[in-house]
Amino acid sequence: xxxxxxxxxxxxxxxxxxxxxxxxxxxxxxxxxxxxxxxxxxxxxxxxxxxxxxxxxxxxxxxxxxxxxxxxxxxxxxxxxxxxxxxxxxxxxxxxxxxxxxxxxxxxxxxxxxxxxxxxxxxxxxxxxxxxxxxxxxxxxxxxxxxxxxxxxxxxxxxxxxxxxxxxxxxxxxxxxxxxxxxxxxxxxxxxxxxxxxxxxxxxxxxxxxxxxxxxxxxxxxxxxxxxxxxxxxxxxxxxxxxxxxxxxxxxxxxxxxxxxxxxxxxxxxxxxxxxxxxxxxxxxxxxxxxxxxxxxxxxxxxxxxxxxxxxxxxxxxx
Amino acid sequence: xxxxxxxxxxxxxxxxxxxxxxxxxxxxxxxxxxxxxxxxxxxxxxxxxxxxxxxxxxxxxxxxxxxxxxxxxxxxxxxxxxxxxxxxxxxxxxxxxxxxxxxxxxxxxxxxxxxxxxxxxxxxxxxxxxxxxxxxxxxxxxxxxxxxxxxxxxxxxxxxxxxxxxxxxxxxxxxxxxxxxxxxxxxxxxxxxxxxxxxxxxxxxxxxxxxxxxxxxxxxxxxxxxxxxxxxxxxxxxxxxxxxxxxxxxxxxxxxxxxxxxxxxxxxxxxxxxxxxxxxxxxxxxxxxxxxxxxxxxxxxxxxxxxxxxxxxxxxxxxxxxxxxxxxxxxxxxxxxxxxxxxxxxxxxxxxxxxxxxxxxxxxxxxxxxxxxxxxxxxxxxxxxxxxxxxxxxxxxxxxxxxxxxxxxxxxxxxxxxxxxxxxxxxxxxxxxxxxxxxxxxxxxxxxxxxxxxxxxxxxxxxxxxxxxxxxxxxxxxxxxxxxxxxxxxxxxxxxxxxxxxxxxxxxxxxxxxxxxxxxxxxxxxxxxxxxxxxxxxxxxxxxxxxxxxxxxxxxxxxxxxxxxxxxxxxxxx
Numbered sequence: 001x002x003x004x005x006x007x008x009x010x011x012x013x014x015x016x017x018x019x020x021x022x023x024x025x026x027x028x029x030x031x032x033x034x035x036x037x038x039x040x041x042x043x044x045x046x047x048x049x050x051x052x053x054x055x056x057x058x059x060x061x062x063x064x065x066x067x068x069x070x071x072x073x074x075x076x077x078x079x080x081x082x083x084x085x086x087x088x089x090x091x092x093x094x095x096x097x098x099x100x101x102x103x104x105x106x107x108x109x110x111x112x113x114x115x116x117x118x119x120x121x122x123x124x125x126x127x128x129x130x131x132x133x134x135x136x137x138x139x140x141x142x143x144x145x146x147x148x149x150x151x152x153x154x155x156x157x158x159x160x161x162x163x164x165x166x167x168x169x170x171x172x173x174x175x176x177x178x179x180x181x182x183x184x185x186x187x188x189x190x191x192x193x194x195x196x197x198x199x200x201x202x203x204x205x206x207x208x209x210x211x212x213x214x215x216x217x218x219x220x221x222x223x224x225x226x227x228x229x230x231x232x233x234x235x236x237x238x239x240x241x242x243x244x245x246x247x248x249x250x251x252x253x254x255x256x257x258x259x260x261x262x263x264x265x266x267x268x269x270x271x272x273x274x275x276x277x278x279x280x281x282x283x284x285x286x287x288x289x290x291x292x293x294x295x296x297x298x299x300x301x302x303x304x305x306x307x308x309x310x311x312x313x314x315x316x317x318x319x
Numbered sequence: 320x321x322x323x324x325x326x327x328x329x330x331x332x333x334x335x336x337x338x339x340x341x342x343x344x345x346x347x348x349x350x351x352x353x354x355x356x357x358x359x360x361x362x363x364x365x366x367x368x369x370x371x372x373x374x375x376x377x378x379x380x381x382x383x384x385x386x387x388x389x390x391x392x393x394x395x396x397x398x399x400x401x402x403x404x405x406x407x408x409x410x411x412x413x414x415x416x417x418x419x420x421x422x423x424x425x426x427x428x429x430x431x432x433x434x435x436x437x438x439x440x441x442x443x444x445x446x447x448x449x450x451x452x453x454x455x456x457x458x459x460x461x462x463x464x465x466x467x468x469x470x471x472x473x474x475x476x477x478x479x480x481x482x483x484x485x486x487x488x489x490x491x492x493x494x495x496x497x498x499x500x501x502x503x504x505x506x507x508x509x510x511x512x513x514x515x516x517x518x519x520x521x522x523x524x525x526x527x528x529x530x531x532x533x534x535x536x537x538x539x540x541x542x543x544x545x546x547x548x549x550x551x552x553x554x555x556x557x558x559x560x561x562x563x564x565x566x567x568x569x570x571x572x573x574x575x576x577x578x579x580x581x582x583x584x585x586x587x588x589x590x591x592x593x594x595x596x597x598x599x600x601x602x603x604x605x606x607x608x609x610x611x612x613x614x615x616x617x618x619x620x621x622x623x624x625x626x627x628x629x630x631x632x633x634x635x636x637x638x639x640x641x642x643x644x645x646x647x648x649x650x651x652x653x654x655x656x657x658x659x660x661x662x663x664x665x666x667x668x669x670x671x672x673x674x675x676x677x678x679x680x681x682x683x684x685x686x687x688x689x690x691x692x693x694x695x696x697x698x699x700x701x702x703x704x705x706x707x708x709x710x711x712x713x714x715x716x717x718x719x720x721x722x723x724x725x726x727x728x729x730x731x732x733x734x735x736x737x738x739x740x741x742x743x744x745x746x747x748x749x750x751x752x753x754x755x756x757x758x759x760x761x762x763x764x765x766x767x768x769x770x771x772x773x774x775x776x777x778x779x780x781x782x783x784x785x786x787x788x789x790x791x792x793x794x795x796x797x798x799x800x801x802x803x804x805x806x807x808x809x810x811x812x813x814x815x816x817x818x819x820x821x822x823x824x825x826x827x828x829x830x831x832x833x834x835x836x837x838x839x840x841x842x843x844x845x846x847x848x849x850x851x852x853x854x855x856x857x858x859x860x861x862x863x864x865x866x867x868x869x870x871x872x873x874x875x876x877x878x879x880x881x882x883x884x885x886x887x888x889x890x891x892x893x
Contacts, residue, residue, distance in 0.1 A: 012336070014361045018384020018507040025493050025506075032489060051331050055436065055479060057863060058327040083361075095627060095659025099358035102328035102338060107358075107662050136366065136381040143362030143657065172384055172507055231518040231781035240518070251505065257493070260528070261500035267520035268503075268510035271377055279378060285371035287513070 006186055007076035009068050009117060010050040010127075013110040014098055014137040014146055015082020018172035019128040020052050026175035027258045034179060041192055042183055048073055051100070062101040062108070069116045075160075077185060078121035080114065083130040083137040084152045086145025087111050097144045118153060122161045123185045125168055126150065127178055132167035133201070133276040140280050150202055150276075163188075163195055167202040170249065171273035174256050177207045201276055203248065212244035212270045213298065215253040217262070223302055228267075237269045238295070241287040245294040247272035321345035325859045328358070330866060333433065337827065340663070341843055341862055345854040350862070353836070353843035355827055356662070356670035360627070364655040367817040372401050372792075372809050373514050375817055379805065382819065384507040385428075388421040388499060389574075389798035390819075391512040393805040396794030398514045399583040400640075401809045404784035408578040410516025412769045413780055415575055416529065417503040417512065418796075419762045423536045424495025425799035426693070426755035430543065431477070431488030434748050434867045437860070438550060439477035439485075446860050447851050450557060457553055461545035464728050470553045473546055484546065491539050494532050501525050501532075516781035526769065533762050538721035540756035541728035547752040551745045562849060563744030563842045563865035566604060568687050569695035570677060570825065572612060572804065573599035574797035575761050578768060585640040585793065588612050593705050596761045597797060600699035601677060603687065607702045613641065614681060616793055619804070620648040621820065622674040625667070625829040629656040636808065640791055646678075650806040650818035651791070674831040675824045690838040691801025691825040692869055694742055694750035697757070701738050713737045714753075716760045744842070744861075747868035754799075788812050798822050800869070826869045839866055 010020075024031055029038050037043025047053065049064045056064070067073055085097035087109050098110045118124050126149040129135035137146035149165045158164060168181045181204055187193040196204040213219060221227075222236035229239060237244070244252070247270050252262040263270050272283035282291050323345050328338030336359040342352040363382055367375055376394040380387035392414060399405065406414070436442065444451040454470040467473045476484035496506045502519055503509025511519045519525075577594035592599050592612040600610040601618075609615060617639060623630060631654035634647040645651055660668050678686045689695075700706060701714045708716045713735050720731045736753040739746040772778070790809040797803065801822030808816040828837035836844065842865050850857050 014359060016381050016384035016387075016507075018381070018387065021384050021496075021507050024489070025496050032486075051329050051336075052333070053432075054331050057329065057331040058859070060858075061329055061331055085360075090659035093659050094661045096358070096662070097360050097659065099336060099338075099662075100329060102326065102662075105663070107328075136363065136378060137361040139366040139378070141365065143365045144360060146361070171381065174505070230783060231513055231516065232520055232779065234520045255500075256505035257497045257500040260497055261504050261506070263504040263510040266502070266504040266511055266518075268513075268518040271510070273508075279374070284374050286374050286377055287371070 005044040005046060006189060007068070007073040008045065008047045008079060009065070009073070009076050010047065010079045010081065011100060011110060011113055012051050013080060013082035013084050013131065014144065015128065015130050017052055017081070019081045019178065020050070022172040022175040023178050024175065025257050026179040028176070029179060029183070031179060034183065041187060041190060045186060048076070059103060062103050065101065065113055065117070071120065074120070075122040075189060077123045077125060077182070078117050079125045079127050080131040080149055081127045083134045083146035083148060084111060084114065085137070089145050114152065121159050122189050123159050123163045123166060124149060124153065125166045125181065125185065127168050128173050129169050129171045129273055129278055132169045135171060136279055161189065164198065165202055166196070166198065166204065169201070169203050169208065169274040171278065174251055176254070177250070181207065199248070203274070207250055208248040208274060210248065210250065212247045212249050212252055212264065215250060216244055216264050217252060218264055223306070232267060234267070237264050237267070239289065240269055241289060242269040243272040243283050243290050244270040245290050245298055246282060247275055249274045321854065323854055323857065325857060325862065327859050327862060330863065333867060337866070339839070339843070339859070339862055339866065341859065343848060343854070343857065348848045350843050350846050350848065353840045354665055354669060354829065355837065355839040356829065357672040357827055360657055360671045362655065362657060364817055364819060367814050370814050372398050372807060372814050375805070375807065375814065376512055376514070377508070379819060380508045382821065386421065386425060386798040386800060387507045388418050388503070388509055389796050389803045390805070391509055392418055392796045393794035393803050395512050395514060396796065397792040397805045397807050400585055400792030401790040401807060402514045402784045402786050403583055403790070404515040404782050405582040406516035406782055407777070407779040409521065409769065409772045409778060410780040410782070411576050411578045411581050412765060412772065413502050413517035413519050413521065414512055415578070415765055416762070417499050417509055418575070419758055419765070420495055420498030420500070420502065420506065422758045422799055423498060423755060423762070424492045426751045427488050427495060427543070428492045429751050429799065430547065430748060430755070431484055432492070434864070435477040435485060435488070436479050437864045437867060438474060439479065439482060440471065440474040441478050442860070443474055447849055449851060453557065454553065459549045460552070461549050464545035465542045465549070466727050467546070470549060473550055487539070491536065494535055498529055498532050501528055513781065515784050519780055521778065521780060526766070526773075530766060533759065533766065534721050535723060535726070536755070537718050537759045537763065538723050538726035538728065540759045541718060541732050542726070543752045544734055544756050547749045551749045554745050559745055559849065560740070560743050561847050562861050563747070563846055563868055564741050565690065565838060565842045567602055567741055568604065568689045569602040569698055569742065570615070570689040570691050570802050571598065571600055571696035571699040572615065572795035572797055572802045573597050574696070575765070578765070596706060597696050598700040598703040598705045599795070600703045601689065602695070602699060602702065603679060607699070608679060609681065610703045610705060612795055613639070613643065615677070616795060617643050617645060617649070618678045618680050619650060619820065620646065620676045620678055620686060621650055621653055622648060622676065622831050624674065624832045625669055626673045627658055627660050627668050627671050628673065629658045631656060636791070650804065650820055651808065653818050654816070655818070670829040672824055672827045672829060674828040674837065675820050676831055686831070686833070688828065688831065688835050688837050688841065689825060690742060690869070691822040692747060692750070693754035693799065694747045695801060696797055697736055697750050697753060698738055701736070714757065716757060718756065718760055719763060744865045744868040786812055801825060839869065842869070
């Protein structure tokens with residue numbers, strides 16, 4: 001397979017474009033750098049279809065998707081932003097939930113393009129929680145039967161390069177995290193890196209490997225029993241509804257936009273926006289405390305950890 | 320009469336899913352009919368039912384990843400009213416700062432990345448070559464401020480990927496979002512707006528970083544307004560004022576709270592909303608008919624005659640909390656009942672957007688389509704004379720000296736935005752650039768006020784509350800794209816009904832029961848066609864320019880080809 005050029009096809013389903021906006025705020029590399037080619041290994045990447053940023057419109061835009069479908073844009077990575085509705089439900093009354101393009105009086109649903117394009121993609125990436133697991137549109141009672149790519153294509157589904165669906169979760173996913181996942185896949189396609197290791201919900205472990213509570217800048221306050229009781233205080237946010245103990249994300253540690261921000265970092269709470277159940281139980285009501293069970297486990301672990309770390313420090317240094 | 324149908328689906332370089340079908344008269348070279356239709360539905364209002372009212376602050380932001388903060392703002396005002404909790408002044412200041420961060424990022428994106436390329440050399444030279452030759456001859460009047468000698472130099476700077484202004488835009492929008500991130504934790508979809516104030520541990524570091532990023536935006540706004548003044552004046556002299564023109568029916572809810580006035584009482588809304596730095600008001604046929612936010616609220620109507628929804632029959636809310644009568648078509652009574660149906664049924668239902676209208680209750684009860692956006696809100700603010708900067712015909716304000724390497728205009732500068740003759744495509748773009756400058760100006764004032772609070776030791780950012788079990792709330796504010804409203808009814812401490820009317824619902828609305836077209840549609844209908852190519856090569860440039868002038872939305876027109884391939888970009892652009 002020629003890897004001189006790698007095409008990116010970015011579809012939007014039931015989404016809000018937040019993942020796109022976040023992507024334009026990445027820093028190292030930034031999106032411009034990826035597209036112009038910061039180094040030979042990360043070059044020749046073209047964003048051929050993206051409804052919000054592409055120069056062309058109307059039938060010229062639809063033609064890009066058709067060219068991908070006929071193999072003209074091989075190899076391509078298919079990226080989806082937004083959830084996938086159950087179009088059979090809309091069809092019962094002759095309608096649709098989500099259309100991407102029209103040609104000669106015929107409309108095409110986002111489902112049509114996923115069905116057409118996923119099978120020949122070298123990798124399929126879900127950008128954001130909606131595309132990964134359904135997210136907000138899938139929130140109870142899920143009026144449109146929305147789901148994410150993981151359910152739509154299935155856990156056993158594999159791309160042309162034998163890769164499963166890759167979930168860049170987050171609402172939105174931070175641009176920095178997304179760009180790193182995309183670059184990782186480009187390097188995988190080119191044989192520079194092995195495929196990213198994934199967790200049970202298909203999230204790359206190098207981004208989502210730890211729980212928020214563990215890497216939170218306020219975790220030290222938790223360990224000392226210092227809790228914020230009012231918003232504005234600098235301590236652990238657990239009493240005010242933080243879901244850090246049950247959510248996987250690196251944002252509090254590395255910030256959200258060029259190193260600044262981070263939900264708990266600034267004094268807000270984690271609402272678990274990277275998780276498959278978001279925005280339903282146990283992540284909402286957002287201002288309600290996380291289930292008590294997790295704290296019992298965490299507290300026992302932390303106590304043992306404290307003692308062990310203390311003992312280690314009492315030992316004589318050997319170097 | 321020769322006719323040609325122009326079909327644009329997808330309409331790219333906007334946020335979301337939109338299609339346009341327009342009919343052109345090929346001899347008169349103008350559009351005679353247009354239908355705009357939204358092609359995506361999620362059902363957020365249905366998903367909100369039965370949830371905690373506070374959760375709406377987070378969930379409704381997910382309606383739009385381009386302008387999430389105004390959703391959080393509208394929702395927090397609405398939930399403050401439900402929970403009967405008023406934030407402390409510094410809490411309101413932080414909410415303002417988060418909003419301001421977004422309103423500094425969004426217009427830059429709109430002017431330079433989404434709308435700008437439509438006036439770039441790549442488009443102009445190809446589709447309107449005579450305009451390009453004229454631009455090459457024309458000296459830019461404000462060249463000392465922005466540094467571009469000819470109008471054609473500005474057009475070249477707007478070329479995607481290679482143009483200096485386009486590239487600066489990519490950088491500057493990021494710095495605006497960074498302000499929202501400093502105070503909001505992340506952006507898009509900020510975390511720190513909560514009922515009763517802000518969930519933010521404020522430090523001096525935050526305010527210093529904010530001051531630096533703001534200074535850069537102030538500096539940039541001096542250049543941006545000068546660029547668009549020159550570009551717009553050039554085009555208007557060429558006779559472009561009819562492109563995208565429509566009647567002066569405009570609406571603004573106002574935005575940026577006065578930190579000492581805002582509170583959670585609906586009955587006080589007229590009072591605190593009149594102290595906003597951007598004023599609420601309605602302009603009908605060029606005349607200011609009200610500045611009362613309560614009057615604006617109770618006059619709002621929503622129809623689904625041409626939309627994929629069934630009508631609702633329950634009429635439960637008969638009055639607002641102040642006792643004013645509320646009609647069944649008001650959002651406080653609306654039920655969202657989706658009913659998917661086939662496309663292109665112009666006489667029946669053809670869009671997922673509903674028809675939002677305003678009823679002039681105080682005068683003749685006329686129901687009209689109103690346009691929302693930066694042009695309407697500057698217009699209303701200038702006419703309403705509720706702020707010191709308003710003269711009745713213009714908005715005059717002074718930007719401080721900003722000595723920053725990398726920016727061209729350092730000196731203090733007075734800007735004046737003048738009320739134009741009529742709303743049209745070019746004036747909407749110019750207003751967007753001026754709104755960026757006015758926001759930067761307001762932000763500088765507000766930063767001073769926040770520092771005063773810190774100095775006085777008034778550092779509380781949140782008010783503790785006890786939830787009542789029932790309530791009624793409304794949050795009216797401005798997103799970059801225009802007037803945004805949230806309405807909620809709370810029963811048993813849960814959301815019984817939640818309704819949202821976005822600026823795009825005002826602008827993208829299909830025809831109403833009287834057959835009145837929505838603003839996108841009416842702005843296209845009657846618009847001249849300026850493409851200099853033969854009719855069979857027309858691709859709807861004036862349509863996309865017009866729609867984008869009202870819907871700055873989203874992100875970066877990030878390009879597609881590698882740098883040394885710029886010719887190819889131009890090819891695809893056209």
